Amino acid sequence: MKIKELAAKLNISPRAIRFYEQKGLISPHKQEHNLYRTFTEKEVWRLQTIISLREAGMTIEDIKAALPQADEEDQEDTEQLQYYLEMQRSIIFSQWLELKQIIETTDTMIDLLKHQPTLPLDGIFLLAEGSKRLRETRKNWSDKWNFDHQAQTHDNNVTNNDREYKDYEKALQLTADWVAPKAGERGLDIGTGTGNLAAKFLDKGISMAGIDQSKEMLKHCGRKHPQMELKLGNFLAIPYLDGQFDFLVTSFALHHISDEQKVLALSEMRRVLKPHGRICITDLMFVNEAHKEQYIADLEQLGKNDDIQMIQNEYYAMSSLLLNWFEENGYITKHRQLNELLTIVYAVPIR
DNA sequence: GTTCTAACA
DNA sequence: TGTTAGCA
Secondary structure (H helix, E strand, O other): OOHHHHHHHHOOOHHHHHHHHHOOOOOOEEOOOOOOEEOOHHHHHHHHHHHHHHHOOOOHHHHHHHOOOHHHOOOOHHHHHHHHHHHHHHHHHHHHHHHHHHHHHHHHHHHHHHHOOOOOHHHHHHHHHHHHHHHHHHHHHHHHHOOHHHOOOHHHHHHHOOOOOOOHHHHHHHHHHHHOOOOOOEEEEEOOOOOHHHHHHHOOOOEEEEEEOOHHHHHHHHHHOOOOEEEEOEOOEOOOOOOOEEEEEEEOOHHHOOHHHHHHHHHHHHHHEEEEEEEEEEEEEEOOHHHHHHHHHHHHHHOOHHHHHHHHHOOOEEHHHHHHHHHHOOEEEEEEEOOOOEEEEEEEEOO
């Protein structure tokens, strides 16, 4: 198939197709004599996906990073389709979140205007600040899409890094012990990475699903644990229908999302859980703000600037807030602090 | 008539 | 991405 025919089929301009090629999204074969591009069915499919993702608001760069490179595109079609759809869902979901936040900001403005007929300066500031933050959030999001390169070295990283991953093994084991899965139950591990936490459950013969932002991580995980059901996704867009799991675990992942997002993540977690589904969150967290300040102050004393950097680059949760949220939402909680930061929070709904 | 590259909008 | 030019 030549370019014009393809363009008509996809309802885009030939120029757009060449443009995608120029950006490295596709690499169609070219005829020897005239250098005309020829497209196969597979490339039509790929292009269709690119167009969809564009419509879903993804930038060319993001698509390039997320789409498998042409030379390694050998997987099953259904698997590919599922992957694409999940990716789209998470993008649309994040856009929905942004819109929702913009609406909230606007509402705030409207409300402000009701009482203060003069356009309050700080109100405008608030609006501008809000949309700026949204853009930053989006940028961070796409940055974090590229967790991929860490996939191979992750396990090494975990066992050797006694700072961030201190008591790693112990924490995972305890998480599994607390959840105490029963035969026949089904669990979900969010931010599963290479599946180290999920493995604790798989070993007991428990059926596990896992989601992660990085497809490389998932590949690696799939090799390690072929029994696991793996999908691309994240806290804010769990690619499952409502009420699918008996329990949900997550380790060393919650700190990747901001505090506002955590609230949304919690409701998203509840959505995919069965009515009495339990949640276990294992991650680095502070008890409260005071703890955080004290901790940072201590690090300053010791001149450990790298550690301070690390903390400020992530969003460590406050365990007290987390526990509060659970209790206010009808859960009985239990928690343990394994070391200065590493904490396990377990929540079971009240029957 | 179609496609290509390049350059500019 | 659209448009246009100059080719094959």
